[in-house]
Amino acid sequence: MSLIASNLCLKPDTEYHLNDVCFEMSKGEIYTIIGRTLAGKTTLLKTIAGLIAPESGSLTLDGTDFGRIPVWKREVAMVYQQFINYPHLSVYENVAFPLKQRRMPNVEIRNRVMRALSQVGLDGFESRKIQALSGGQQQRVALARSLVKEANIVLLDEPLVNLDYKLREQLREEFRNIFSAKASENSILIYSSTDPVEAMQLGGQILVMDEGRILQQASAKDVYENPNSTKVSQITNDPAMNLFEGTVADGKVIISSEIHFDLPQHCQGLPQGSYTFGLRAAAISLADGGFPFTVELSEISGSETFLHLKHEHVQVVGLLDSVQNFNIGETVSAQFDTAHLYAFATDGRLKSSPYGGLK
Amino acid sequence: MNFKHKYMFLLPGLLVLLGILIFPIGFTVRLSLSSWDSFYPGLDFIGIENYIRLFTDDLRFWEAFGRLSMLSLTTVFLQYVIGFSLALMVWKGIVFQRFFRVLFLIPMMTTPVIMTVIWRTFFHESLGPVNDFFNLFGMNPLWLSSEILAKFTVILVEVWQWTPFMFLLLLAGLLSLPKEPYLAASIDGAGPIRTFVYVTFPLMAPISIGAIIIRLIEASKIMDTVYVLTSGGPGTSTETSSFYIFIKGLREFQFGYSAALSLTYLIIMIISFTIIAKILVKLMVRGN
Amino acid sequence: MGVLYSTLKYLAVTLWSVFVIAPFLWAISTSFKDFQSVTNGATYIPWVDFEPTLEGWRALWKSPAQGGVAIVEPFFNSVFVTAAGSAISIVLGTLAAYALSRFTFKAGPIRNGDITFFFISQRIMPPVVLAIPFFIMLGKFSLLDTLVGLILVYIVLLMPIAVWIMVDFFNKVPREIDETALIDGCNPYQAFYKVVLPNSIPGIVVAGMFCMIFGWTDFFFSFILTFTEVQLLPVAIVALNSSITPWWSLSAAALVSVAPLVVVAFIVERFLSKGNLSGALK
Numbered sequence: 001m002s003l004i005a006s007n008l009c010l011k012p013d014t015e016y017h018l019n020d021v022c023f024e025m026s027k028g029e030i031y032t033i034i035g036r037t038l039a040g041k042t043t044l045l046k047t048i049a050g051l052i053a054p055e056s057g058s059l060t061l062d063g064t065d066f067g068r069i070p071v072w073k074r075e076v077a078m079v080y081q082q083f084i085n086y087p088h089l090s091v092y093e094n095v096a097f098p099l100k101q102r103r104m105p106n107v108e109i110r111n112r113v114m115r116a117l118s119q120v121g122l123d124g125f126e127s128r129k130i131q132a133l134s135g136g137q138q139q140r141v142a143l144a145r146s147l148v149k150e151a152n153i154v155l156l157d158e159p160l161v162n163l164d165y166k167l168r169e170q171l172r173e174e175f176r177n178i179f180s181a182k183a184s185e186n187s188i189l190i191y192s193s194t195d196p197v198e199a200m201q202l203g204g205q206i207l208v209m210d211e212g213r214i215l216q217q218a219s220a221k222d223v224y225e226n227p228n229s230t231k232v233s234q235i236t237n238d239p240a241m242n243l244f245e246g247t248v249a250d251g252k253v254i255i256s257s258e259i260h261f262d263l264p265q266h267c268q269g270l271p272q273g274s275y276t277f278g279l280r281a282a283a284i285s286l287a288d289g290g291f292p293f294t295v296e297l298s299e300i301s302g303s304e305t306f307l308h309l310k311h312e313h314v315q316v317v318g319l320l321d322s323v324q325n326f327n328i329g330e331t332v333s334a335q336f337d338t339a340h341l342y343a344f345a346t347d348g349r350l351k352s353s354p355y356g357g358l359k
Numbered sequence: 360m361n362f363k364h365k366y367m368f369l370l371p372g373l374l375v376l377l378g379i380l381i382f383p384i385g386f387t388v389r390l391s392l393s394s395w396d397s398f399y400p401g402l403d404f405i406g407i408e409n410y411i412r413l414f415t416d417d418l419r420f421w422e423a424f425g426r427l428s429m430l431s432l433t434t435v436f437l438q439y440v441i442g443f444s445l446a447l448m449v450w451k452g453i454v455f456q457r458f459f460r461v462l463f464l465i466p467m468m469t470t471p472v473i474m475t476v477i478w479r480t481f482f483h484e485s486l487g488p489v490n491d492f493f494n495l496f497g498m499n500p501l502w503l504s505s506e507i508l509a510k511f512t513v514i515l516v517e518v519w520q521w522t523p524f525m526f527l528l529l530l531a532g533l534l535s536l537p538k539e540p541y542l543a544a545s546i547d548g549a550g551p552i553r554t555f556v557y558v559t560f561p562l563m564a565p566i567s568i569g570a571i572i573i574r575l576i577e578a579s580k581i582m583d584t585v586y587v588l589t590s591g592g593p594g595t596s597t598e599t600s601s602f603y604i605f606i607k608g609l610r611e612f613q614f615g616y617s618a619a620l621s622l623t624y625l626i627i628m629i630i631s632f633t634i635i636a637k638i639l640v641k642l643m644v645r646g647n
Numbered sequence: 648m649g650v651l652y653s654t655l656k657y658l659a660v661t662l663w664s665v666f667v668i669a670p671f672l673w674a675i676s677t678s679f680k681d682f683q684s685v686t687n688g689a690t691y692i693p694w695v696d697f698e699p700t701l702e703g704w705r706a707l708w709k710s711p712a713q714g715g716v717a718i719v720e721p722f723f724n725s726v727f728v729t730a731a732g733s734a735i736s737i738v739l740g741t742l743a744a745y746a747l748s749r750f751t752f753k754a755g756p757i758r759n760g761d762i763t764f765f766f767i768s769q770r771i772m773p774p775v776v777l778a779i780p781f782f783i784m785l786g787k788f789s790l791l792d793t794l795v796g797l798i799l800v801y802i803v804l805l806m807p808i809a810v811w812i813m814v815d816f817f818n819k820v821p822r823e824i825d826e827t828a829l830i831d832g833c834n835p836y837q838a839f840y841k842v843v844l845p846n847s848i849p850g851i852v853v854a855g856m857f858c859m860i861f862g863w864t865d866f867f868f869s870f871i872l873t874f875t876e877v878q879l880l881p882v883a884i885v886a887l888n889s890s891i892t893p894w895w896s897l898s899a900a901a902l903v904s905v906a907p908l909v910v911v912a913f914i915v916e917r918f919l920s921k922g923n924l925s926g927a928l929k
Contacts, residue, residue, distance in 0.1 A: 071826075605778075
């Protein structure tokens with residue numbers, strides 16, 4: 001079973017919500033759509049569900065034109081970021097709703113509902129009222145309802161974003177288990193998120209989306225190692241990848257009068273000229289013999305420190321794996337791990353990556 | 360989200376309404392272009408003569424308009440102030456809260472005409488209890504037959520009748536206010552007056568505006584009270600626009616002319632209310 | 648400060664309560680009077696100021712020919728017309744309100760907001776404006792002086808209220824709930840009545856209440872459009888307002904007409920305290 005989208009376009013007012021979207025998804029896989037807010041993720045999910053109709057382009061499932069099928073006849077399931085359940089029904093009735101709608105025999109409904117509730121860890125909650133549940137529990141009910149249908153396509157729109165940190169971590173782990181089981185049941189699972197870390201954790205394929213376009217569709221590993229443009233590198237890293245302008249000349253990379261170094265191994269062969277270079281925050285460390293930078297800001301987060309550094313026109317963020325204090329305006333010596341340097345052309349496209357060499 | 364089904368939801372109601380209204384409105388327009396009255400019955404065509412007449416020769420219509428504005432603005436203002444005060448008082452911290460709330464709601468549940476008939480007996484200048492009381496002081500105010508007092512009586516009856524409506528809307532609003540600003544205010548040591556001015560009143564602004572507009576729309580139609588209490592009198596001192604249209608149409612049978620009056624009145628009111636609503640909304644946004 | 652405020656509060660509340668009750672007390676007292684007690688000046692307390700009689704109350708059953716008021720039939724006519732008019736208005740109005748809240752309509756320059764405005768602007772029209780055309784129109788269809796004719800007119804009166812209240816209410820129900828129902832296999836009709844409607848009961852109750860209040864208390868339309876066959880309560884009572892007004896039966900009839908909605912007042916207050924009303928009315 002495969003879901004194929006070609007050239008989906010939607011422009012309700014002045015901006016594109018969907019701009020020439022194309023992708024191909026197959027059963028048994030998890031796909032994470034990652035992008036910033038307002039990138040079009042929710043619009044895409046709702047288009048797949050049938051709630052929004054694209055102005056042009058097509059969506060086909062196994063060759064059948066999805067566009068002709070109304071929402072209620074498509075075999076999809078969706079979980080929203082706001083905990084959406086039917087307020088007037090109990091937990092059991094909520095989860096049983098889609099099955100009742102299909103006129104399934106009561107015995108089978110009971111089996112499926114109890115099984116789904118068990119999967120999400122809500123055994124014994126059948127007769128509770130929705131309003132009496134906590135946020136996390138409500139979201140589990142929503143998830144149970146989406147699982148119980150055994151739909152072809154399961155859509156999840158940032159389902160964890162409204163939960164607190166600890167709960168999010170816990171549910172993410174549980175989701176992963178549920179989803180791997182689900183995925184092997186021949187469904188297509190589509191999960192949207194703004195958090196690159198979450199996307200990477202779920203594994204599966206990643207679709208990077210921005211301004212209504214799919215910028216890259218690849219495995220998580222591939223997107224990490226070879227982001228195909230500066231935009232993708234921004235979206236898929238947290239903190240965002242440091243980008244700075246520079247030139248390649250005579251076997252050297254020149255950023256500024258004081259920042260220059262030898263062309264790294266994987267960049268040999270790059271034609272001379274201007275480039276935008278990228279370096280992850282973790283690839284910048286403090287050590288003697290590095291480049292002089294002024295501390296603009298130092299943020300302590302958990303057991304790490306994010307150090308905002310500036311040198312002339314170059315502004316970078318470095319990640320230190322311990323808690324350190326700095327004074328604003330202090331000069332430090334920063335080392336660049338050039339073996340992990342990315343080179344992008346001036347138009348943003350990837351030219352050389354530490355993991356794949358020249359493109 | 361747009362499905363073909365949407366028409367099935369909207370159209371029954373819309374079509375029924377249009378269906379029942381189309382003839383009356385269309386007919387009124389046509390009528391206003393004729394001179395149908397009891398002397399010359401029939402649908403002739405005189406163009407916009409009726410409109411010219413009402414704009415140049417009919418002071419009474421515009422006076423009625425002025426009176427209507429005065430009466431509605433006064434009554435709605437009073438209803439708002441009193442209604443808000445009552446709502447604040449029975450909001451919390453009062454004994455017999457439920458009793459007072461139900462009691463204060465009752466007048467709006469009554470039929471205005473019927474209560475006005477009772478008020479008529481109440482204010483009866485020789486046999487009513489009000490003057491019985493005033494007679495003790497040697498006074499016999501002419502509640503229904505003096506120009507100024509008649510206006511007062513009409514306002515009084517309207518206030519009695521419709522303050523509960525404001526009271527209901529405002530109390531519902533008060534009961535739905537969030538608690539946090541009040542906690543903050545009490546931590547800051549604000550007394551009841553400051554709390555009201557800086558917390559309650561601003562929070563209630565959107566509801567206040569909605570309530571005032573709704574009441575103004577209803578108040579502008581005032582008819583029953585005037586009809587029963589004073590019949591527009593004495594003279595024309597309590598004659599409002601709808602009463603004047605009523606007289607011209609169903610007492611003097613000048614159908615054509617009253618149709619023109621009706622349409623003009625309608626258009627003026629729709630424009631006025633749209634403007635009033637826009638102004639109030641702007642005031643509210645500015646206040647925020 | 649607290650004591651002063653408290654005293655003022657109770658004083659004000661009591662004053663207003665007296666103002667509210669005054670006409671009712673007067674009506675109760677008057678309903679037990681007869682011609683003598685009324686025309687000899689104002690009288691108040693039974694047995695002290697005057698001799699009470701049940702004439703006023705008995706007259707409610709007698710027809711005008713027998714010197715009575717006969718409000719029994721008008722009373723039930725009012726109940727029927729108000730109930731039927733309200734029911735139809737609420738059904739049609741709620742459906743229309745749902746459409747206006749959820750879907751987008753476009754007919755040339757006309758959008759949702761304009762359609763809603765059309766519904767609501769019906770309230771601006773004073774009954775007088777519609778009375779004459781309705782008179783002629785109902786005449787053409789032989790619906791004058793009939794219950795059906797009156798119900799049709801009441802629909803124009805009450806549907807705008809239903810639409811006004813329900814559009815506001817539906818806007819507050821998250822549309823994601825509708826969407827989930829659709830995804831779960833409901834077509835739009837099923838989504839509406841299985842999921843949205845059960846969660847809109849407070850709104851419908853409020854709409855129903857206001858419809859009943861405005862329906863029961865209408866005077867003008869029934870005044871113009873009915874004569875002898877069908878009479879509604881307010882008309883029957885005002886008809887007594889002639890040169891020799893029988894104050895006693897008038898008061899008795901008035902009290903009877905007020906009673907049903909006092910029950911509604913109780914229901915309203917219940918809703919208010921439970922917080923359901925606040926959401927619906929905003």
